[in-house]
Amino acid sequence: MAAKTRRYSARDMAVLVIGLGVAIVVNVGVIWGPALASIGLSGTDWSGIGPIEWVGGQNYHDLAAEYPPFWSAVRNNVLWLGFLALVATPFGLFCAVLLDRRLRLSRFYQSALYMPVVLSLAVVGFIAQLVYSSDYGVLNSVTGLSVDWLGDSSVNIWVVMVAAAWRHVGYVMVIYLAGLKAVDPALKEAAAIDGASERQAFFRVVFPTLRPVNVIVLVITVIEALRAFDIVYAINRGRNGLELLSVLVTENIVGEASRIGFGSAIAVILLAISVGFIATYLSQMFREER
Amino acid sequence: MDQRLPISRRHLLLGAAATFGVPAVLAGCGSDSPAPGPGGNLGTVTIGSNASDEIPKKTLDTVVKGFTQATTRINTVDHNTFQENINRYLRGTPEDVFTWFAGYRMQFFAEQGLAVDISDVWQEIGADYTQAFKDQSTGVDGKQYFVPFSYYPWAVFYRKSLWEENGYEVPATLDELTALARRMQGDDIIPIAFADKDGWPAMGTFDIINMRMNGYDFHVSLMQGKQSWTDPKVRQVFDTWRGLMEFHQPAALGRTWQEAAQSLAQKQTGMYVLGMFVAQQFPEADRDDLDFFTFPEINPAYGTDSIDAPIDGYMISAKARNVEGAKALLKHFAQASSQNIATELDPGTLAASSKADTSGYSALQKRGAELVSKATHIAQFLDRDTRPDFASTVMIPSLQSFVSEPDEIDSLLASIEQQKANIFR
Numbered sequence: 001m002a003a004k005t006r007r008y009s010a011r012d013m014a015v016l017v018i019g020l021g022v023a024i025v026v027n028v029g030v031i032w033g034p035a036l037a038s039i040g041l042s043g044t045d046w047s048g049i050g051p052i053e054w055v056g057g058q059n060y061h062d063l064a065a066e067y068p069p070f071w072s073a074v075r076n077n078v079l080w081l082g083f084l085a086l087v088a089t090p091f092g093l094f095c096a097v098l099l100d101r102r103l104r105l106s107r108f109y110q111s112a113l114y115m116p117v118v119l120s121l122a123v124v125g126f127i128a129q130l131v132y133s134s135d136y137g138v139l140n141s142v143t144g145l146s147v148d149w150l151g152d153s154s155v156n157i158w159v160v161m162v163a164a165a166w167r168h169v170g171y172v173m174v175i176y177l178a179g180l181k182a183v184d185p186a187l188k189e190a191a192a193i194d195g196a197s198e199r200q201a202f203f204r205v206v207f208p209t210l211r212p213v214n215v216i217v218l219v220i221t222v223i224e225a226l227r228a229f230d231i232v233y234a235i236n237r238g239r240n241g242l243e244l245l246s247v248l249v250t251e252n253i254v255g256e257a258s259r260i261g262f263g264s265a266i267a268v269i270l271l272a273i274s275v276g277f278i279a280t281y282l283s284q285m286f287r288e289e290r
Numbered sequence: 291m292d293q294r295l296p297i298s299r300r301h302l303l304l305g306a307a308a309t310f311g312v313p314a315v316l317a318g319c320g321s322d323s324p325a326p327g328p329g330g331n332l333g334t335v336t337i338g339s340n341a342s343d344e345i346p347k348k349t350l351d352t353v354v355k356g357f358t359q360a361t362t363r364i365n366t367v368d369h370n371t372f373q374e375n376i377n378r379y380l381r382g383t384p385e386d387v388f389t390w391f392a393g394y395r396m397q398f399f400a401e402q403g404l405a406v407d408i409s410d411v412w413q414e415i416g417a418d419y420t421q422a423f424k425d426q427s428t429g430v431d432g433k434q435y436f437v438p439f440s441y442y443p444w445a446v447f448y449r450k451s452l453w454e455e456n457g458y459e460v461p462a463t464l465d466e467l468t469a470l471a472r473r474m475q476g477d478d479i480i481p482i483a484f485a486d487k488d489g490w491p492a493m494g495t496f497d498i499i500n501m502r503m504n505g506y507d508f509h510v511s512l513m514q515g516k517q518s519w520t521d522p523k524v525r526q527v528f529d530t531w532r533g534l535m536e537f538h539q540p541a542a543l544g545r546t547w548q549e550a551a552q553s554l555a556q557k558q559t560g561m562y563v564l565g566m567f568v569a570q571q572f573p574e575a576d577r578d579d580l581d582f583f584t585f586p587e588i589n590p591a592y593g594t595d596s597i598d599a600p601i602d603g604y605m606i607s608a609k610a611r612n613v614e615g616a617k618a619l620l621k622h623f624a625q626a627s628s629q630n631i632a633t634e635l636d637p638g639t640l641a642a643s644s645k646a647d648t649s650g651y652s653a654l655q656k657r658g659a660e661l662v663s664k665a666t667h668i669a670q671f672l673d674r675d676t677r678p679d680f681a682s683t684v685m686i687p688s689l690q691s692f693v694s695e696p697d698e699i700d701s702l703l704a705s706i707e708q709q710k711a712n713i714f715r
Binding site for chain 2: 048065066069136148
């Protein structure tokens with residue numbers, strides 16, 4: 001039995017070229033092309049009209065040193081990520097654990113918590129205005145306060161994050177609930193027989209078996225934090241304390257302003273941050289498979 | 291940067307096309323509403339319109355129906371979308387005639403060669419406009435590119451009944467304004483309604499204080515990037531404004547101008563610096579109760595000789611296919627009778643033509659026209675008098691930060707000046 005070297009027929013080649021070629025063209029044209037173009041443009045001062053002039057790192061210097069909204073946007077993006085990861089996500093897990101214990105009316109709670117997830121964040125933004133507006137908002141009229149929740153740049157990011165978390169909690173809860181249902185009850189029983197307390201059983205036995213779910217939730221949380229845009233845009237177009245990197249990119253590039261070079265530089269920074277997270281995540285995944 | 295390397299545009303454009311092509315497509319698709327006319331001998335003229343609100347849309351439809359020399363087709367795009375995509379729109383496949391704004395905002399695009407020189411049209415219509423309107427329609431090269439259609443003045447609005455009740459009198463100087471504001475506070479009325487959630491309304495207050503203190507010429511050259519923002523004259527403007535802050539409605543950054551106008555209508559606030567469109571927020575029955583005065587004098591050298599009165603009108607795009615027809619249409623827009631249709635349908639605007647019939651004006655419109663005719667200089671409003679990128683990415687965040695922290699003037703002005711240097715280079 002001589003091992004035959006495998007040869008591709010013309011048909012195989014055609015299939016290969018079409019199958020792989022289309023994917024490559026789409027990938028390069030839609031993802032890599034624009035990303036590289038943004039990086040290229042970030043070194044210019046193009047306005048969308050007229051000649052493109054190379055200015056090197058000027059845009060990066062300008063935005064780091066002389067563009068106040070940039071640092072508040074970075075700070076807000078970090079806050080957003082921290083708030084979702086350290087407050088909203090654990091709270092979602094907490095709700096999931098409670099609901100998993102088959103409380104009375106647990107279906108009702110489950111639906112109530114999940115309801116906001118079907119709303120777009122822009123809609124959540126409009127709802128937030130009805131709640132927080134200083135003149136006609138529910139919060140001020142119920143509590144009798146007269147705080148300018150959305151206009152005061154030292155508080156508005158927090159109340160907006162609460163609104164965003166309102167939606168995030170439901171999302172995380174459902175994913176964890178599905179994960180918890182899949183945990184073998186025998187594990188918990190065995191832990192109980194070995195004399196583990198409820199708390200120990202959860203942290204030492206159940207939580208570690210949720211690892212794949214944790215990874216998914218972490219990725220979702222990071223994505224949500226980096227792509228946050230619609231809620232602040234609906235509230236005040238992402239200004240005055242609600243700056244986010246994604247909003248600054250839009251503000252500079254899409255608006256009448258057309259500071260395409262400058263806006264691209266902000267986009268590149270957002271890209272660098274995203275790539276950081278993606279690379280960490282992928283390397284984790286590959287290490288696991290090995 | 292002292293050295294700049296010109297790099298191949300084509301390569302960058304290719305890549306950029308994928309990224310930025312989408313909004314251009316957006317700008318192109320709106321609702322096509324053909325206005326069937328008898329069709330003259332000049333073929334078809336297309337119009338790109340930002341008049342997406344009900345009243346302006348109806349106005350344009352009505353005015354265009356009266357144009358018989360050519361068939362017309364109007365492409366209406368959402369107002370903000372139109373503005374934000376104007377760059378890509380004019381470079382793509384624009385309509386022959388498009389709606390736009392006078393002043394620097396027009397010159398900016400004319401200078402890039404995106405508009406058609408219509409000096410020949412102006413030879414015919416020139417007599418219908420005052421010099422101020424002609425200046426605002428003229429590019430930096432001295433040629434005309436714009437036909438004014440309508441405009442509205444900015445002033446200090448108030449409710450007559452509230453003022454009569456309390457015996458308030460129109461202030462003529464800054465001191466009188468301050469004294470009046472103090473009295474209003476004593477009467478439990480918030481003196482000056484204020485809102486800046488959208489970022490632009492505060493520009494109106496800055497404009498008027500700057501013009502009152504430093505005059506029109508300084509204001510315009512500041513807007514064109516020729517003066518320094520750290521100049522003591524500019525600092526003085528913010529200082530004066532800070533002095534008035536205690537009389538402004540608090541929590542302005544969480545409020546829209548519509549809400550502030552409501553508070554004026556409900557007599558919770560005493561006066562409001564805004565454009566004449568404030569009338570839209572008043573119920574029909576209360577409109578007669580609405581009156582205004584021009585912002586009081588601060589520096590006697592300039593008195594009250596300048597106001598903001600943004601002008602809307604029409605231009606021809608450089609890529610127009612039917613320039614003859616487009617010019618004929620612009621002449622039609624310049625006619626007093628066309629503009630009167632607008633003033634009748636929209637109580638918040640005035641006709642730009644000096645030949646327009648003012649007998650049909652409401653009391654408010656008459657007072658508005660009088661105010662503008664008395665002004666020696668007419669500015670267009672901050673975001674129309676300066677580069678669009680400077681207005682939206684620098685001035686909006688800066689003014690909002692001033693409103694929230696009025697004491698941080700020096701660092702704010704230094705930051706504006708730095709950012710200005712990056713944009714005007």
